[in-house]
Amino acid sequence: MGHSFVELVEQIIYPAVKTTLYMVTIATIFSAIFGFMIAILLYVTRKSGLHPNVGVFTVINTIVNVIRSFPFVILMVSIIPFTRFLVGTSIGKNAALVPLTIASAPFMARLFETSFESVDEEVIEAAKACGASNIQIIFWVVIKESFPLLAQNLTLAMISILGFSAMAGAVGAGGLGSVALMYGYQNFNDSIMYGTVIILIILVQFIQFVGNKLCDYLK
């Protein structure tokens, strides 16, 4: 103990917030990119899709389901060798990006897939009737029309990644999760623990606010 409030904020909380934001932002970007590609593949190859392909659909669909059935903590631990192979270590914020991305990409894929499915079949039929190719339909109709929902679902996923990142903190990733555990759970420092909780609430509110604004703008 013996830290002043200002010292606590400067030396512990502020770096933790920075680490958390780093992990959440980068993991969101990566999982959005992978999730988007997976979602497009699922959407296009499904039975009623633009280019049905049972084989491709079944394989991707199964992989998505398998990864999604892992609780995050178990996934993180079980892929440690892979994380080491990619990043060289299994500790720290960069190492945490690997399980965060792997866990969120299939989640993101499902959310994006349902966003695409929200585009009315008749609208797609109308585009076909105009002579549009599949590529044109995907980019000019499906993706463009589902922008507001994509933004909403991206917000949802980002908040869940924030939750994952706190869990990652428990196993050596740093950030708000590890601060809350170390100072709150192990040192019984309530003010730091509840402080991190308040910061997390503010972060979630902020992400949701920006997401809603973006969604309204895109409508």
Added chain:
Amino acid sequence: MIEVSGLEKKYGKLQVLENIDLEIKKGEIFGLVGLSGAGKSTLLRCINGLVPYDGGSLKVQGIEIQKLGKAQLRNFRKNIGMIFQNFSLLERCNVYENVAFPMKVWKKNSVETDEQVRKMVRLVGLEDKIESRPRQLSGGQKQRVAIARAMVTEPEILLCDEATSALDPKTATSILNLLKEINQKMGVTIIIVTHQMEVVEQICDRMALLQAGKIILKGEVKQLFLENSEPLRELLGRKLTFEPGVFIRILIENKSNYRKFFYELSSEMKIAYEICDGGIRNFKDGSAFLGTLKIETKDSDEFMRYLKKKKVLFEVQENGA
């Protein structure tokens, strides 16, 4: 223009279209009528290749649709516009962008696109809404945008799938009038799928009635209305009343003619008659009186001779009105 013969379509085990024979002439408005599930929308989608068929032949301008490759089929659709019940507009695009969509698909240059889009928006009367998004428009206006989009590549055929079913009667009539105008001005062949007989009555030259995937009635709209055969009555939900006497259905075109007819009938013919049903109908080429008169059996021959003399179209209804 469109020749269909022995067309078959199955969804799994369900036979959706069975031995369809049809010929649609250039420049006419043709109605495909039937209850939901009769197969009319599927038949419509066979014409522009949205739905592949399992047997028989469907030729548009002499081209067998099923034989077209993917790229050829896409190219072929440039010549066939289509509109839908729920308008199917791009919600995140404004009127201009929606109408321009097919031009973008066909990579037309911006000058040509601009010219065509503005021309079509003017045709459907939405110049002042060109920047609006679909959600700022009424149902009728949305369908106008859809029509402009379908016509922007100036196709020779326009397919309409329940285009007025989601609209109130007044708006529906204005859309039908627009379609009629397009048909007359641009010489477009229009095929209309509908379950509403009023639609067929108002704008179709000829029609086919589908039931469970089969055509059970086809011909000229006026003639079919005059014949008033059982399948048509069933679709309209009309029941016959059985009474002694002879029931004669008559059709008199042109307003002055039917006024004159009834005036003369009462002065020239000393017979008793009853008007069982009747009224003025607005057919594609103008209004006409269509109705059923009940005559006593002893007067019927004389009355029919009179009708022939007056050149009135009529059909004897076999078992009631």
